[in-house]
Amino acid sequence: MKDIFSKIRDTFSSKEVIEDSSDYVEIDTNANRSPAAKIIVRPFFIEDFADIKPILDALREGTTIALINIRPLKEKDIIELKRAVSKLKKTCDAIEGDIAGFGEDWIVVTPNFAQIHRSVQVAPVSSEAEYS
Numbered sequence: 637m638k639d640i641f642s643k644i645r646d647t648f649s650s651k652e653v654i655e656d657s658s659d660y661v662e663i664d665t666n667a668n669r670s671p672a673a674k675i676i677v678r679p680f681f682i683e684d685f686a687d688i689k690p691i692l693d694a695l696r697e698g699t700t701i702a703l704i705n706i707r708p709l710k711e712k713d714i715i716e717l718k719r720a721v722s723k724l725k726k727t728c729d730a731i732e733g734d735i736a737g738f739g740e741d742w743i744v745v746t747p748n749f750a751q752i753h754r755s756v757q758v759a760p761v762s763s764e765a766e767y768s
Contacts, residue, residue, distance in 0.1 A: 683708040707741040
């Protein structure tokens with residue numbers, strides 16, 4: 637009976653206990669940390685269309701917010717850039733995430749648990765509308 641309870645306790649124990657031949661017990665403090673539970677904000681650079689594969693893989697894992705610098709590909713080949721952005725949009729739709737431009741050279745892509753804030757821009761009133 638004692639063995640059954642000790643096996644259950646060991647199974648549900650969240651900390652790993654390492655016993656040494658000395659008179660103290662060492663506890664592993666990193667045992668509770670789960671790397672999959674953390675959100676990672678990760679920068680990427682696209683210099684070629686093939687560079688989007690690691691970005692797509694990271695987004696599909698569901699814990700990465702991607703900050704993507706598109707300037708190198710933008711300066712190199714605008715058609716490849718459009719193709720890469722289209723692929724990012726399709727993947728973003730598939731994971732129910734969000735995608736937005738951030739300045740002229742950056743794109744932000746988030747998984748489904750995050751949303752990108754978009755400020756509402758008020759169009760300037762033209763002088764013709766004021767006087768008619």
